[in-house]
Each structure stands twice: as structure tokens, then as C-alpha cells.
Amino acid sequence: MLGIVLGTAGYVTISGIMLGFRVFIIDQLINNDAQVRISAREEPILADSLNEEFFPEAKHIFWLAPPSGRRDEAKIEYPQGWFDRLDRDVRVLAYSPQLTIQAIMRRANISENVRMIGCDPAKQERVTEIQKYMLEGKFSDIGQSGNRMIMGLGLMKNLGARVSESVLISVGKGNPIPFKIVGVFQVGMKTIDDSTAFAALNDVQKANLTPSQVSDIAVRLINAEDAKGLASSWSSLSQDKVQSWDQINSGTMSVFKTQDIVRNSMTLTILIVAGFGIYNILNMMVTQKRREIAILRSIGYEPKDIISLFMTQGVLLGTSGGLLGMIFGHLICRYLSTITVDSGRMIGGGGTMMISFDVMIYVFGFLLAFGSSVFASLLPARAASKLTPIDIIRSEA
Amino acid sequence: MSIETHHISKTFGHPPTTVLRNVSLTIPDNDFVSITGRSGSGKSTLLYILSTLDNATEGKIVIDGETVSAMTPQEVHRFRNQKMGFVFQFHYLLPELTALENILIPARKTKVHEAKREKALALLEKFDLKGKDHRLPSQLSGGEQQRVAIARSLIMDPQYLFADEPTGNLDSVNGDTVIKILKDLNEHENMTIIIVTHDPDYAAMAKRRIHLVDGEVVDQ
Numbered sequence: 105m106l107g108i109v110l111g112t113a114g115y116v117t118i119s120g121i122m123l124g125f126r127v128f129i130i131d132q133l134i135n136n137d138a139q140v141r142i143s144a145r146e147e148p149i150l151a152d153s154l155n156e157e158f159f160p161e162a163k164h165i166f167w168l169a170p171p172s173g174r175r176d177e178a179k180i181e182y183p184q185g186w187f188d189r190l191d192r193d194v195r196v197l198a199y200s201p202q203l204t205i206q207a208i209m210r211r212a213n214i215s216e217n218v219r220m221i222g223c224d225p226a227k228q229e230r231v232t233e234i235q236k237y238m239l240e241g242k243f244s245d246i247g248q249s250g251n252r253m254i255m256g257l258g259l260m261k262n263l264g265a266r267v268s269e270s271v272l273i274s275v276g277k278g279n280p281i282p283f284k285i286v287g288v289f290q291v292g293m294k295t296i297d298d299s300t301a302f303a304a305l306n307d308v309q310k311a312n313l314t315p316s317q318v319s320d321i322a323v324r325l326i327n328a329e330d331a332k333g334l335a336s337s338w339s340s341l342s343q344d345k346v347q348s349w350d351q352i353n354s355g356t357m358s359v360f361k362t363q364d365i366v367r368n369s370m371t372l373t374i375l376i377v378a379g380f381g382i383y384n385i386l387n388m389m390v391t392q393k394r395r396e397i398a399i400l401r402s403i404g405y406e407p408k409d410i411i412s413l414f415m416t417q418g419v420l421l422g423t424s425g426g427l428l429g430m431i432f433g434h435l436i437c438r439y440l441s442t443i444t445v446d447s448g449r450m451i452g453g454g455g456t457m458m459i460s461f462d463v464m465i466y467v468f469g470f471l472l473a474f475g476s477s478v479f480a481s482l483l484p485a486r487a488a489s490k491l492t493p494i495d496i497i498r499s500e501a
Numbered sequence: 502m503s504i505e506t507h508h509i510s511k512t513f514g515h516p517p518t519t520v521l522r523n524v525s526l527t528i529p530d531n532d533f534v535s536i537t538g539r540s541g542s543g544k545s546t547l548l549y550i551l552s553t554l555d556n557a558t559e560g561k562i563v564i565d566g567e568t569v570s571a572m573t574p575q576e577v578h579r580f581r582n583q584k585m586g587f588v589f590q591f592h593y594l595l596p597e598l599t600a601l602e603n604i605l606i607p608a609r610k611t612k613v614h615e616a617k618r619e620k621a622l623a624l625l626e627k628f629d630l631k632g633k634d635h636r637l638p639s640q641l642s643g644g645e646q647q648r649v650a651i652a653r654s655l656i657m658d659p660q661y662l663f664a665d666e667p668t669g670n671l672d673s674v675n676g677d678t679v680i681k682i683l684k685d686l687n688e689h690e691n692m693t694i695i696i697v698t699h700d701p702d703y704a705a706m707a708k709r710r711i712h713l714v715d716g717e718v719v720d721q
């Protein structure tokens with residue numbers, strides 16, 4: 105009984121925590137980044153990649169030192185083609201062409217490595233919910249040009265900068281260019297908040313000395329579930345790399361899979377223990393109730409009546425234990441969801457832990473308790489039904 | 502109608518020990534039979550076979566014209582529920598149920614316990630248990646417990662009442678009451694009574710006496 109209570113409570117709590125966290129992360133992935141990302145394929149230069157260009161006539165070419173390396177810049181060769189296609193596709197809600205570069209950001213003598221994303225703020229806001237996470241300023245403040253940018257809270261802290269200050273951006277070529285900070289955001293994921301800045305697409309292209317280059321197109325779909333299918337069909341249409349949000353974050357997804365396995369095997373173990381508990385209780389009950397079984401049988405009750413009698417007992421135990429466990433687990437979840445976690449990593453709104461109260465957790469938890477009690481009651485109930493009245497009466501007398 | 506046994510024998514275990522030998526009996530309706538004999542002579546065994554609780558190793562039992570061994574388990578269960586009442590040395594009342602609920606257990610099997618409620622209360626009154634219908638068995642005396650057990654055996658208006666040493670655990674006053682009840686049922690309600698007893702006085706009150714010696718009927 106206690107086993108079933110604890111088992112169900114444990115299941116509800118653990119599932120609540122894991123799924124709550126997962127819902128939060130997936131929400132982040134779907135809403136704060138592209139659902140489908142089209143990006144330039146990074147093409148390595150192979151030993152024979154350059155044969156055509158240098159020796160179009162030759163049949164057999166032997167390099168003393170074969171060429172190696174990577175083609176200059178990762179860029180989408182023909183973005184307009186994509187724009188046309190995305191404009192036409194009814195499943196696409198919005199898209200935002202981007203140029204993402206690695207840059208070094210310097211303020212006084214502190215420098216940080218950052219990912220600078222150049223985008224059109226109006227388009228970007230339709231693709232992600234970044235505006236929701238602005239702590240200061242508006243996302244649209246970066247405008248179309250004018251070297252203004254917004255950055256993650258973590259990054260700003262690391263630089264020791266403030267809103268309305270300027271910091272220098274250098275991309276490794278040309279002179280460092282000052283960008284003015286016009287806003288701060290915090291999406292709650294350290295990897296983003298500590299190293300990402302947004303600026304106007306034009307400004308980033310200029311800073312990178314690559315006018316009109318686009319490295320990524322972030323796409324938001326009307327229905328996020330379409331992402332995988334669309335990504336693979338688009339991917340076959342072009343050279344460019346097309347990935348859906350769950351492919352981009354396959355690492356996170358596989359963590360979830362592992363979590364599921366851990367959660368399920370833990371639950372299974374608990375329930376097996378709980379099932380044994382019920383089995384033992386019923387076995388004891390059958391021994392204690394031998395006289396009652398005897399008299400019922402001699403009165404004309406059939407074996408199946410005895411089975412249903414004990415099954416009812418077992419299932420009653422199981423379900424009441426399951427219900428208690430669910431209440432218990434729910435209370436634990438309630439309590440957990442009021443705990444504030446270390447504010448450097450905001451988890452969910454308001455800095456509290458995200459706990460899932462999905463009904464399916466409870467339905468499933470109850471079914472598990474019910475199932476294991478049915479299973480555990482079967483053997484004792486059958487054993488009870490096999491007892492014959494005379495055997496019992498004789499052993500009594 | 503009647504209970505007949507044709508040359509029944511009963512053996513137990515390995516090596517086989519024979520407990521009943523070639524018993525042939527006819528017990529007509531409204532008979533009052535006492536089964537007597539030394540301890541271990543096979544009295545209980547015979548009673549259980551007569552009442553379908555146990556099977557004979559050899560021979561056949563015919564109750565109300567039907568051969569027991571040819572009946573399906575369901576028929577046997579129905580038979581026990583509708584036509585037979587049992588009283589044992591111990592009362593076997595369910596400790597969680599009140600006296601009234603205990604009496605209604607056989608009726609519950611066929612879902613007639615609501616209809617039988619009046620009858621149960623009448624039996625309680627008849628057995629001097631008026632007002633004790635909501636008591637648990639533990640709150641009743643030994644004699645009262647046994648009378649509740651007899652009431653339970655009568656709730657379905659059985660034709661046959663089997664009693665295995667029903668007075669075995671009672672003092673002589675309570676024992677006398679039980680035997681009086683049985684005699685009354687036999688005389689006024691036409692019931693067939695078969696009782697196993699050690700007490701020669703009680704055995705003498707029966708219309709007929711079956712005496713067993715080492716599993717054989719020596720006197721009837």
C-alpha cells in the first residue's frame with residue numbers, strides 16, 4: 105500500500121519535473137529560434153575539387169600538395185530563390201533572412217566572443233518571440249541601420265556594459281566598428297543569453313564586409329509539427345542545409361529520450377516493489393480468511409466469486425493507493441513550483457521551476473497503479489479460489 | 502425426494518487408507534438422521550460426501566433423482582445454495598459483518614438479499630436474537646453465534662440441513678437449544694436433517710441412527 109502510494113507519488117513528481125522542464129525547453133526551441141533553419145552548407149575543399157578550374161583539359165592530375173581547406177564564406181548562394189519559395193508556401197508563417205557572424209566585442213579592455221545575428225527586426229519578430237524576453241528597450245529599436253544592437257543579459261554583465269553605451273565589434277578584418285546597445289533580453293538559456301547579440305542585417309553585412317550576404321534563413325511555420333517533413337523535402341531541393349528545430353537540437357532531444365528511459369525504468373522498479381507489497385498483503389489475507397472462504401464455498405459461492413472478491417480487495421488497495429499517491433505527488437509538485445531557482449538561469453516565467461501538471465501524467469500514473477494491483481492480485485485470488493471447503497474445515501477442526 | 506448412496510467408498514492418500522467402505526443408504530425427505538461413531542470412524546467424511554462438498558472415490562450419490570457426479574460445477578453450486586444448509590462445529594461467521602448481514606450471505610449470491618431481509622429478521626426473532634441484528638459476531642456469545650449460523654443455513658429455505666457436531670463447542674443448555682431448533686425444523690418445516698454427533702442423548706432424539714465403525718455402517 106505504502107509502496108503504491110510512494111510509487112505513484114514518485115511517478116507524478118518526477119514526470120512533472122521532467123516534463124515541465126521539457127515543455128519549457130521545447131517551447132524555447134520552437135519559439136525562440138527558427139522552426140526550420142536554412143543555412144549555408146560548409147563545403148570543404150577536397151583533393152580534386154579544384155581540378156576543373158585549374159586544368160580543365162587534363163585527364164590525370166597529380167598534386168604535389170593537394171589543395172585542402174574550406175570555401176571562403178558560408179553563404180546561401182541564391183537567397184531570392186528561397187524567398188520566392190517561402191512566399192508561395194502556405195505552411196510558412198514568416199521567415200527572416202539572417203547573417204550570423206562570430207565577432208569579438210570589446211569594451212575598455214574586456215573582450216567577449218559573441219555570435220552576432222544580423223536580421224530585419226520586423227521579420228525576426230514574426231519568426232521568434234524575442235520581444236517577449238526584452239528586459240529593456242524594444243527589439244525593433246535596432247532598426248534597419250545605424251549600428252544599434254541588443255544583447256543578452258549575461259553578455260552585458262560579462263562586458264560590464266550598460267544600455268546606451270557603445271562597444272566595439274571586430275570581425276577580424278577591417279577596423280573595429282562601434283555599436284550602440286539599445287536593449288537587453290533574457291530568454292532563460294545560458295548559451296544564448298551569454299553570447300548572443302542582434303543587430304540590423306545591413307549593419308552586420310557592412311561590418312563583415314560582405315554586403316547582401318545571407319548565411320541563414322529562419323522560418324516559422326503555421327504548425328510546428330510540420331517542421332521535420334518540410335525540412336527534409338526542402339533539403340532535397342537545394343544544396344543548402346535545411347534543418348528542423350528538433351534536428352538542430354538533436355542533442356537536447358536525445359537527452360529527453362534518456363530521461364524518458366530513466367523515468368520509466370524507475371517507475372517500473374517502484375511499481376514492481378509496490379506490486380509485491382499488494383501481493384503479500386493479499387496472500388496474508390487469503391490465509392487469514394480461510395474460514396470465510398470455506399463457508400462461502402459451502403454456501404454455493406463459486407471459485408469465480410472468490411476470485412472477484414479478492415481481486416476487488418486488491419484493486420481497491422491499488423487504486424486507493426494510487427489516488428493517495430497522486431494527491432501526494434500533486435502536492436509535492438505544487439510545492440516545487442513555488443520554489444525560486446537561482447536567478448542567473450531563469451527557468452520559466454517568474455524564476456520559478458516549471459512543473460508540468462498535464463492530466464496525462466495523472467491518468468497514466470493511475471493506470472500504472474491500477475495495472476500493477478490487478479497484476480499482483482491475480483495469483484493470490486486464484487490461489488484462494490482453488491481452496492476447497494473441506495480442506496479448510498478439516499484443517500480448522 | 503431423497504438422498505441415496507450406492508456402494509460408496511472413500512480412500513485418502515498414499516498409501517491409500519480407506520475411510521468409508523461400501524456405504525449404501527437411503528435418506529428420504531423429512532428424515533432426521535444422526536451419524537455416530539468413534540473419532541476417526543469417517544462420520545464427517547460421510548456427511549461431506551452426502552452434501553456434495555466432497556466426492557466419493559467409488560460408488561454414486563443420487564440427490565433428488567440427480568447423480569451428483571454427472572452434474573456440472575455450476576449445478577452443484579446452485580444446488581448447495583438453494584437446497585442445502587450447513588452448520589459446523591465452528592460458526593464461520595464473517596467477523597466484519599453484522600449478524601443480519603451474515604445471515605443474508607447465501608441470499609447475496611443470487612442477489613435476493615433485499616427480498617430475504619424480512620425472513621432474516623424473523624429468524625433472528627425466532628432464535629431469541631431479537632435486537633441483536635446489528636451486532637458483530639464478536640459481540641455475541643458462543644450460543645448466539647451458533648444460532649446466527651443456523652439462521653444463515655436456513656435463509657434460502659433449504660430441503661436438507663447438514664450439521665457436523667453443531668453442539669461440539671457449546672455448553673449443554675445451548676446445545677439443547679440447538680437440538681430443539683433442529684427437531685422443530687424437522688417436525689414443522691418438513692426439513693431433512695442429517696447430524697453428526699458424539700452425544701448419545703442427542704443421537705437418540707433422531708428418528709434414525711447411523712453408526713459407523715471404521716468406515717462401515719454397522720447399525721441403522
Ligand SMILES: Nc1ncnc2c1ncn2[C@@H]1O[C@H](COP(=O)(O)OP(=O)(O)OP(=O)(O)O)[C@@H](O)[C@H]1O
Pocket residue numbers: 498513514520538539540541542543544545546547
Ligand atoms: N484429506 C485427508 N487425507 C488423509 N486422511 C484423511 C483426510 N481426511 C480425513 N482423513 C482420515 O479419515 C478418517 C476419518 O476422518 P473423519 O473426519 O471422517 O472422522 P470423524 O469420524 O469425523 O472423526 P471426529 O469425530 O474426530 O470428527 C480419519 O482417520 C482421518 O485421519
Ligand SMILES: [Mg+2]
Pocket residue numbers: 544545546665
Ligand atoms: Mg468429524
